[in-house]
Amino acid sequence: MSLIRFVCIVVVAVGSLSFKQVPGSTPAPSSPAGHKAGDDLTITYTIELTKARKKSIGIGETYNGGTKTIFVSNGLARLRLVSLMRMQSIFILPPGNEERTAVIVKESGKNKNKVYLTATQWKQYNAKYDQATCRLLDDTAVISGYPCNKAIITLADGRNITAFYTKQIQRSELAAVEPVFSCIPGLVLKYTYEYKKGKITYTATAVSKKQIDQGILKVPSKGYTEQPYQSSSANEDRN
Numbered sequence: 325m326s327l328i329r330f331v332c333i334v335v336v337a338v339g340s341l342s343f344k345q346v347p348g349s350t351p352a353p354s355s356p357a358g359h360k361a362g363d364d365l366t367i368t369y370t371i372e373l374t375k376a377r378k379k380s381i382g383i384g385e386t387y388n389g390g391t392k393t394i395f396v397s398n399g400l401a402r403l404r405l406v407s408l409m410r411m412q413s414i415f416i417l418p419p420g421n422e423e424r425t426a427v428i429v430k431e432s433g434k435n436k437n438k439v440y441l442t443a444t445q446w447k448q449y450n451a452k453y454d455q456a457t458c459r460l461l462d463d464t465a466v467i468s469g470y471p472c473n474k475a476i477i478t479l480a481d482g483r484n485i486t487a488f489y490t491k492q493i494q495r496s497e498l499a500a501v502e503p504v505f506s507c508i509p510g511l512v513l514k515y516t517y518e519y520k521k522g523k524i525t526y527t528a529t530a531v532s533k534k535q536i537d538q539g540i541l542k543v544p545s546k547g548y549t550e551q552p553y554q555s556s557s558a559n560e561d562r563n
Contacts, residue, residue, distance in 0.1 A: 333534040365396040366532040375522035397536045401497040415543050416500045436548045445553045450503040455480035458507035467513040468528045
């Protein structure tokens with residue numbers, strides 16, 4: 325599996341960049357009664373690539389120093405990835421529409437496109453995680469001020485992901501936007517994947533429970549070309 329397929333997320337992911345609402349954009353629901361700042365969650369990760377001895381990372385080097393951000397609010401989630409190559413987001417859409425469960429939005433230079441996924445296509449998109457097993461270990465660490473426990477996720481093809489998670493933050497939306505971590509009882513604040521050219525590490529640098537501008541959860545419309553779902557191309561930036 326190529327590094328480009330591994331680095332996600334969306335996709336990855338983020339800084340001060342955000343999509344503004346434009347005419348025709350898919351609306352996010354208004355804040356329900358009782359919605360407050362503590363209900364929202366924003367996690368920002370840095371991305372670090374370390375190459376193996378005498379190995380060249382090649383095009384993967386453009387992801388080094390990138391940023392991944394996850395936004396959770398009102399039952400919705402967005403994963404945003406920003407690198408030198410592109411900006412990509414995965415939006416988890418409101419439940420109830422089997423024809424539009426998620427949308428992948430990509431922006432690279434002047435090329436802007438989005439792909440809507442049905443419930444079946446979203447399941448296919450994440451099929452590599454279906455048989456994943458998870459070992460929860462006693463090892464501990466403190467990341468971004470949160471006490472964390474260690475976990476080893478083994479995918480069906482034998483690849484391992486080492487993760488540290490905190491039990492102090494749990495949201496069902498996290499598993500929806502990153503199914504690979506659905507077996508972990510908490511928020512993953514650091515994880516590392518080793519591959520033949522080295523390893524890639526995502527580390528949370530900020531965790532915020534401040535209320536999120538709902539415009540961040542709206543799918544952009546103006547200037548974006550809608551494309552059909554194709555399993556091979558859609559998965560190129562996944563873990």
